[in-house]
Amino acid sequence: MTATLTSRPRRGPSHWWKTALGTALTAAMLFPVYWMLNVSFTRDQAMRKSPPDLFPVRGTLDGYRRVLDEQLPYLATSLVIGLATVVLTVALAAPAGYALAKLRPRGGGILSFVLLAAQMIPGIIMAMGFYAIYLSLGMLQSVPGLIIADSTLAVPFAVLIFTAFMSGLPRELIQAATMDGAGALRTFWSVVLPMSRNAVVTVSLFTFLWSWSDFLFAGTLVSGGAHEPITLGIYHYIGNNNQEWNAIMATAVVASVPATVILVLAQRYVAAGVTAGAVKD
Amino acid sequence: MTHTTQLPDRQPARVRNGTPHTAPPPTRQRRRPSSQQWAAWGFLAPVTLYLILFYAYPLYRNIDLSLRHYTVRSFVQGDAPFTGPANYLTVFQDPTFAPALLHTALFTAVCLAFQYAIGLALAVFFNQHFRLSTTLRALFLVPWLLPLIVSASTWSWMLNSDSGIVNAALHAVGIGPVSWLTSPTWSLVSVITANIWIGVPFNLVVLHSGLQSIPTSLYEAAALDGANAWQRFWHLTFPLLRPVSAITLLLGLVYTLKVFDIIWIMTRGGPADSSTTLATWSYQLGFGNAMPAFGPGAAVGNLLVVTALVFGLIYVKVQRKQQAP
Numbered sequence: 001m002t003a004t005l006t007s008r009p010r011r012g013p014s015h016w017w018k019t020a021l022g023t024a025l026t027a028a029m030l031f032p033v034y035w036m037l038n039v040s041f042t043r044d045q046a047m048r049k050s051p052p053d054l055f056p057v058r059g060t061l062d063g064y065r066r067v068l069d070e071q072l073p074y075l076a077t078s079l080v081i082g083l084a085t086v087v088l089t090v091a092l093a094a095p096a097g098y099a100l101a102k103l104r105p106r107g108g109g110i111l112s113f114v115l116l117a118a119q120m121i122p123g124i125i126m127a128m129g130f131y132a133i134y135l136s137l138g139m140l141q142s143v144p145g146l147i148i149a150d151s152t153l154a155v156p157f158a159v160l161i162f163t164a165f166m167s168g169l170p171r172e173l174i175q176a177a178t179m180d181g182a183g184a185l186r187t188f189w190s191v192v193l194p195m196s197r198n199a200v201v202t203v204s205l206f207t208f209l210w211s212w213s214d215f216l217f218a219g220t221l222v223s224g225g226a227h228e229p230i231t232l233g234i235y236h237y238i239g240n241n242n243q244e245w246n247a248i249m250a251t252a253v254v255a256s257v258p259a260t261v262i263l264v265l266a267q268r269y270v271a272a273g274v275t276a277g278a279v280k281d
Numbered sequence: 282m283t284h285t286t287q288l289p290d291r292q293p294a295r296v297r298n299g300t301p302h303t304a305p306p307p308t309r310q311r312r313r314p315s316s317q318q319w320a321a322w323g324f325l326a327p328v329t330l331y332l333i334l335f336y337a338y339p340l341y342r343n344i345d346l347s348l349r350h351y352t353v354r355s356f357v358q359g360d361a362p363f364t365g366p367a368n369y370l371t372v373f374q375d376p377t378f379a380p381a382l383l384h385t386a387l388f389t390a391v392c393l394a395f396q397y398a399i400g401l402a403l404a405v406f407f408n409q410h411f412r413l414s415t416t417l418r419a420l421f422l423v424p425w426l427l428p429l430i431v432s433a434s435t436w437s438w439m440l441n442s443d444s445g446i447v448n449a450a451l452h453a454v455g456i457g458p459v460s461w462l463t464s465p466t467w468s469l470v471s472v473i474t475a476n477i478w479i480g481v482p483f484n485l486v487v488l489h490s491g492l493q494s495i496p497t498s499l500y501e502a503a504a505l506d507g508a509n510a511w512q513r514f515w516h517l518t519f520p521l522l523r524p525v526s527a528i529t530l531l532l533g534l535v536y537t538l539k540v541f542d543i544i545w546i547m548t549r550g551g552p553a554d555s556s557t558t559l560a561t562w563s564y565q566l567g568f569g570n571a572m573p574a575f576g577p578g579a580a581v582g583n584l585l586v587v588t589a590l591v592f593g594l595i596y597v598k599v600q601r602k603q604q605a606p
Contacts, residue, residue: 015409015411015412016412018406018409018411018414019411019412019413019414021406022406022407022411022413022414022417023413023417025403025406025417026417026420026421029420029421029423029424029478029481030420030423030424032424032432032435032436032439032478033423033424033427033435035435035438035439035446036431036435039438047444048443048444049444050443050444050449050452051446051449051452051453052444052445052446052449091327092327092328092331093328095324095325095327095328096324096325096327096328098324099320099321099322099323099324099325100325103317103318103320103321103324104317104321105318105321105322105325106318108321108325111325111328111329111332113597114332115332116593116597117590117593117594117597118332118336119593120535120589120590120592120593121336121340121586121589121590122538122539122541122560122582122585122586122589123539123541124539124541124560124563124564124582124585125339125340125343125563125579125582125583125585125586126336126339126340127564128339128342128343128346128563128567128575128578128579128582129338129339129340129341129342129343129346130335130339131567131568132339132342132343132346132575133338133339133342148335149335151335152335152336155328155331159328184317184320184323184324188324209426212428213427213428213429213430215428215429215430215542215546216541216542216564219568220568230428231428231430234430234431234434235430235546238434238437238546245438248434248438249434249435249438252430252431252434252435255428255430255431256427256428256431259423259426259427259428260423260426262426263419263422263423263426267419267422270422270426
């Protein structure tokens with residue numbers, strides 16, 4: 001009892017300055033985010049004021065009204081593209097991860113290496129290649145085309161995550177399923193996949209976030225089409241009206257919602273994804 | 282831009298447990314049953330097909346683009362004449378080539394140095410347990426999770442010459458307005474600053490997870506021996522963190538080389554190519570003009586691929602070496 005009492009104070013009052021410093025550093029780091037919020041509430045007349053208002057005094061919701069009026073189709077497109085990319089990525093990567101982790105395929109090492117190398121290819125190269133292919137197939141400005149392109153951002157990462165996670169599943173479980181007469185497909189679907197829930201969540205979160213944030217593929221493959229994602233919505237705003245920054249920043253705030261939700265609700269998956277492979281718990 | 286990493290995770294686990302983690306010797310079954318091989322490749326077939334169709338083929342098309350003389354018409358009809366290395370020669374002789382290469386090197390080196398240094402300092406700081414440390418560390422992830430267009434446009438407005446908060450702050454301390462995005466002197470500095478801001482969280486998280494694998498008993502021993510905080514960092518933390526640092530820096534290098542969005546949205550590589558890198562130049566050639574030059578654009582892109590893959594291979598090699606005891 002006394003031992004715990006004497007060791008407690010180390011966390012206590014003597015360390016308050018660390019909390020203060022940490023808070024100050026975090027505030028400095030997040031200043032641009034605050035500034036985005038602040039500008040999104042600023043009135044047009046106050047936008048060019050010098051020095052700018054540090055707080056949205058007598059703020060306005062005009063920016064957000066513009067978002068509701070003009071950006072909803074873009075947001076919907078992004079949502080559809082994001083969800084479809086998640087489905088495609090998980091469908092491709094989960095079986096591959098299972099095979100690489102548990103079935104020891106001949107040539108699996110080479111495939112893992114190719115996946116790792118694939119992650120290193122600059123997006124601009126992929127964009128140009130896709131552009132050339134889609135142009136000859138007449139698939140430019142099509143949403144399915146963009147979904148396929150966006151999935152290339154996530155598939156190699158997803159396979160690596162699934163492989164790392166599924167390697168940690170107990171072999172006995174899979175053997176037991178086989179003993180009970182389950183085929184490979186059934187074992188995967190009814191045993192392995194339900195147990196890999198955490199990996200599925202991590203992969204889905206990151207895939208959604210990347211496809212939601214994609215600007216390069218959207219700009220090259222669907223620009224000017226009937227359905228454009230929110231990143232292009234913002235880009236057109238910047239290009240068209242350099243004045244109404246409250247509308248631009250309001251759109252930016254709305255476009256940041258998925259990232260915020262994910263950080264609040266699924267923080268441990270995020271950290272796990274960054275340091276991929278540490279997903280096992 | 283996507284930052285993903287595969288950490289040498291086995292190693293920290295080994296250190297954490299104190300005893301060498303004796304992995305069960307690879308219990309290779311005498312012969313891999315052929316039915317299992319069929320099943321395995323059945324599961325791998327979709328992703329293999331996918332890799333061929335959506336990675337290998339676009340890459341091939343890109344090489345093909347770079348070796349032919351394309352115009353918009355021949356692009357559609359697909360009868361562009363084969364010109365061999367002509368596009369590459371055009372690129373090398375282009376007055377933009379040397380600046381673009383220099384900017385790419387500068388951008389990558391400066392971003393990496395600052396991201397790593399700041400990330401490491403923050404990781405060490407947040408590795409001490411104090412009230413709110415976990416929450417604050419999580420908040421640090423925000424810049425990294427935001428869509429790049431959001432970060433880029435926010436920085437653009439903050440750095441606006443007339444109405445930006447940065448110039449207003451400088452004015453308050455008596456420094457005249459700086460044309461951050463519209464003067465050739467400052468445009469590269471501006472995009473580097475924004476990119477450092479985006480990259481710090483990644484370094485922080487990865488280095489922090491590396492720090493956690495260093496046993497606290499080592500620090501206690503060093504403290505007993507009278508080592509001060511700086512000595513403990515310099516002689517203990519830093520050397521023990523070297524494997525994780527190598528991986529972080531190499532991955533950072535590969536990802537920083539291909540940064541496109543942030544530069545394009547903030548400056549479009551300008552003014553007068555003053556913030557052009559290979560990535561933005563490639564885009565500029567292929568998509569940024571009324572008269573697209575797909576061939577040279579693809580050629581520049583391929584140079585970037587080769588560079589990225591060289592460092593990528595070094596990364597794989599370092600990682601393999603670290604995972605083998």
